[in-house]
Amino acid sequence: MSQAAISFGEDLVRALSRSLGEPGWLTSSRLDALKYFTDLPPETNPLYTKYASTFGFPVDQFRMTAAKSAVDFRSFFSGFLTGKESDIILQGNETQVHSELREELASKGVELMSFHDALDKEEAKVRDLVERRNVKSSGDRFAAFVNAFFNGGVFVRVPRGVALDKPLRRMLLLDSPRTPVVEQNFVIAEEESRLVFLEELYSKGESVPSLVASNLELVAKPGSHVDFSSIQLLDGQSTHISNRAVDIHSDARATVSSLSLGAAVSRSRMNFLLNGRGSLAEGFEIFFTDAKQRYDFETNLIHNSPDSTGSTQARGVLKGESQSIFKGMIKIVRAAKNSRSYLAHHAMLLERTAKSDAVPSLEIDTNEVRATHSASVAQIDDEQLFYLMARGLPLDESKKMVVLGFFEPVLSRVPIEQTREGARFMIEGKWHGEKRRLVDRETLLAETGEITPEVKESEDIFERHYKYR
Amino acid sequence: MKLEIVDLHASVEGKEILKGVNLTIGQGETHALMGPNGSGKSTLAYTLMGHPKYQVTSGKVLIDGESITGLAPDKRVRKGLFLAFQYPVSVQGVSMFSFLRAAYNNSRPAGSEPPTIFEFREVVADKLKMLSMDESFLNRYLNEGFSGGEKKRAEILQMALMEPKFAVLDETDSGLDIDALRIVAEGINKVSGPQTGALLITHYQRILKYVKPQFVHVMYQGRIIESGGEDLSRLLEEKGYTWIKGYQEEQAPVQAP
Numbered sequence: 045m046s047q048a049a050i051s052f053g054e055d056l057v058r059a060l061s062r063s064l065g066e067p068g069w070l071t072s073s074r075l076d077a078l079k080y081f082t083d084l085p086p087e088t089n090p091l092y093t094k095y096a097s098t099f100g101f102p103v104d105q106f107r108m109t110a111a112k113s114a115v116d117f118r119s120f121f122s123g124f125l126t127g128k129e130s131d132i133i134l135q136g137n138e139t140q141v142h143s144e145l146r147e148e149l150a151s152k153g154v155e156l157m158s159f160h161d162a163l164d165k166e167e168a169k170v171r172d173l174v175e176r177r178n179v180k181s182s183g184d185r186f187a188a189f190v191n192a193f194f195n196g197g198v199f200v201r202v203p204r205g206v207a208l209d210k211p212l213r214r215m216l217l218l219d220s221p222r223t224p225v226v227e228q229n230f231v232i233a234e235e236e237s238r239l240v241f242l243e244e245l246y247s248k249g250e251s252v253p254s255l256v257a258s259n260l261e262l263v264a265k266p267g268s269h270v271d272f273s274s275i276q277l278l279d280g281q282s283t284h285i286s287n288r289a290v291d292i293h294s295d296a297r298a299t300v301s302s303l304s305l306g307a308a309v310s311r312s313r314m315n316f317l318l319n320g321r322g323s324l325a326e327g328f329e330i331f332f333t334d335a336k337q338r339y340d341f342e343t344n345l346i347h348n349s350p351d352s353t354g355s356t357q358a359r360g361v362l363k364g365e366s367q368s369i370f371k372g373m374i375k376i377v378r379a380a381k382n383s384r385s386y387l388a389h390h391a392m393l394l395e396r397t398a399k400s401d402a403v404p405s406l407e408i409d410t411n412e413v414r415a416t417h418s419a420s421v422a423q424i425d426d427e428q429l430f431y432l433m434a435r436g437l438p439l440d441e442s443k444k445m446v447v448l449g450f451f452e453p454v455l456s457r458v459p460i461e462q463t464r465e466g467a468r469f470m471i472e473g474k475w476h477g478e479k480r481r482l483v484d485r486e487t488l489l490a491e492t493g494e495i496t497p498e499v500k501e502s503e504d505i506f507e508r509h510y511k512y513r
Numbered sequence: 514m515k516l517e518i519v520d521l522h523a524s525v526e527g528k529e530i531l532k533g534v535n536l537t538i539g540q541g542e543t544h545a546l547m548g549p550n551g552s553g554k555s556t557l558a559y560t561l562m563g564h565p566k567y568q569v570t571s572g573k574v575l576i577d578g579e580s581i582t583g584l585a586p587d588k589r590v591r592k593g594l595f596l597a598f599q600y601p602v603s604v605q606g607v608s609m610f611s612f613l614r615a616a617y618n619n620s621r622p623a624g625s626e627p628p629t630i631f632e633f634r635e636v637v638a639d640k641l642k643m644l645s646m647d648e649s650f651l652n653r654y655l656n657e658g659f660s661g662g663e664k665k666r667a668e669i670l671q672m673a674l675m676e677p678k679f680a681v682l683d684e685t686d687s688g689l690d691i692d693a694l695r696i697v698a699e700g701i702n703k704v705s706g707p708q709t710g711a712l713l714i715t716h717y718q719r720i721l722k723y724v725k726p727q728f729v730h731v732m733y734q735g736r737i738i739e740s741g742g743e744d745l746s747r748l749l750e751e752k753g754y755t756w757i758k759g760y761q762e763e764q765a766p767v768q769a770p
């Protein structure tokens with residue numbers, strides 16, 4: 045086993061696969077992915093190439109080692125856990141450290157483990173899943189990167205008919221990692237199951253330049269209901285890359301809520317694949333950037349089946365010299381009759397130096413559908429600020445109120461209460477220059493004294509957009 | 514205690530709108546400011562409150578002898594000034610409840626303990642009742658989707674909570690039907706007690722049936738061209754604003770073409 049950090053090539057693939065004790069088919073699969081990583085340009089879609097240089101992702105500058113560092117999870121995670129957690133999988137840097145699952149869930153067959161533990165336990169099943177991955181190496185250089193070089197990942201599965209009463213969680217914590225964290229994640233909800241999953245990515249203070257790259261395969265089997273949320277608060281030295289595919293079967297429902305606050309650069313790709321009749325997908329993309337942060341989002345709603353419903357709503361606020369781009373596509377194939385789809389991106393700029401772009405597009409091959417998008421980018425409104433100041437709020441507080449309010453129309457629709465309340469708490473923290481974490485309601489109450497009652501607009505986004513046609 | 518406006522000149526985007534306004538409002542007094550559209554009434558209101566777009570080029574605004582012209586709007590609130598907007602702004606995502614609470618807390622004397630969420634609910638419930646407003650108001654976004662009447666009532670609700678020393682009410686009567694007008698006017702009367710000085714900007718006389726001013730001023734082309742008692746407003750109503758224009762020309766010697 046090579047201890048030395050080496051560059052991204054065949055030697056590294058072989059060393060990684062060997063040190064992880066993988067079977068030959070997986071080594072070959074990595075080598076296939078490597079070809080795409082080597083050959084593909086960073087951006088393959090001609091619609092988006094003009095933005096590629098601003099958002100160049102310097103994975104090649106990193107070096108990787110196949111060796112694993114040992115981490116004592118108790119001391120490593122001290123301060124990040126309340127002790128009340130159950131059903132959680134913890135990871136420090138690239139090393140899998142700890143998984144806790146209540147016995148009652150384990151006995152029902154719920155699985156919450158590392159990818160490689162799952163591979164040891166049920167190789168045939170995992171092989172099948174790997175071979176049918178929807179995050180394809182051929183589609184994206186960075187997806188290929190992960191498929192070739194992953195050194196970890198989680199495997200989550202809820203069996204048929206099992207409904208979880210509490211979220212399953214995973215937390216990744218970085219502390220000056222010696223090697224990139226590259227993950228192959230699977231989250232699978234079997235037929236008629238119910239799963240809420242919370243993912244959190246944090247750093248311990250500012251550390252060395254680091255890379256977190258992950259692919260996620262999220263599968264919602266027929267009739268299942270998955271609410272997935274992901275919170276990214278990595279430190280300002282980090283590069284974050286994520287590729288997600290959400291495969292939604294008939295009458296299944298999947299929501300993905302993302303809150304992005306951290307990292308120097310972040311690139312996330314999300315494909316909602318509405319593969320079954322009556323499937324439903326909802327994406328919520330919430331971000332708040334400052335300084336020189338660069339965020340690059342791509343979300344696609346791909347309707348492959350009739351009667352499917354998809355929506356993605358992105359909202360972001362940009363401070364300082366930060367920049368974002370949002371690329372979104374609605375694709376409805378011929379067979380996906382009677383589908384409806386909605387894509388929205390709204391950004392607020394707090395300074396003239398901040399910048400945000402949106403590139404929405406539609407590709408629709410049938411008439412019997414309703415599809416639309418809406419996008420806006422605007423400076424914070426001076427008249428709103430004056431109004432609030434005329435009610436006694438100082439300038440900074442007025443801005444904060446307008447900014448926090450701006451997120452609400454999307455944030456208030458996030459289906460997971462803990463994510464909703466936690467996101468408000470964390471966004472406000474970022475406003476004040478504090479790093480806050482997702483906390484439970486009790487801790488939130490203890491820290492803020494109260495939870496402001498929510499306003500729920502019972503507005504149907506599809507109604508709103510079609511009323512006037 | 515008084516609000517003094519002394520030879521106030523103000524511009525918007527380099528264009529002078531207020532051309533020397535003089536007006537003094539004492540504690541407990543109600544002044545009506547009338548005048549045709551575009552004469553500069555709202556400009557005066559915004560300038561008093563410190564809107565950044567409106568530049569004071571000369572003159573002074575004093576509260577209790579202290580100049581406020583250099584102060585940010587929130588600091589003017591602390592001095593006891595309030596403006597009910599002609600066109601209240603809506604803010605998405607900000608609940609009426611949290612907005613009112615922030616306004617309430619920020620207009621209390623410095624150092625006073627803010628009420629808890631429950632105490633504040635009681636405070637606001639009283640004021641809502643006074644203005645015949647439903648509590649469900651609190652769960653809506655700030656002015657978002659409000660009818661004209663709801664917006665105006667909400668402005669008076671804010672005034673009731675903030676208890677200003679001097680209130681400028683910019684066309685709070687416009688766009689209201691007769692019932693709403695009565696409720697709003699009664700609200701103004703209840704909120705502005707003997708401690709409050711009020712400047713009621715209005716285009717029409719009808720609100721003056723309910724809110725009785727001691728003084729009436731007429732503004733035209735950025736100046737107050739006439740001041741008087743309540744009878745002036747009646748005169749204005751009878752003769753219309755064209756009378757003002759004629760009046761103005763009478764006062765100024767006609768230039769030879």
Ligand SMILES: Nc1ncnc2c1ncn2[C@@H]1O[C@H](COP(=O)(O)OP(=O)(O)O)[C@@H](O)[C@H]1O
Pocket residue numbers: 525526530548549550551552553554555556557566
């Ligand atoms: N923000 C502004 N930008 C440009 N012009 C303005 C602005 N506000 C007011 N004005 C101009 O100032 C004049 C007075 O307007 P305003 O004060 O609104 O009058 P009133 O309230 O008496 O109807 C008008 O000619 C108007 O066009």
Ligand SMILES: [Mg+2]
Pocket residue numbers: 554555556599683684
């Ligand atoms: Mg006006």
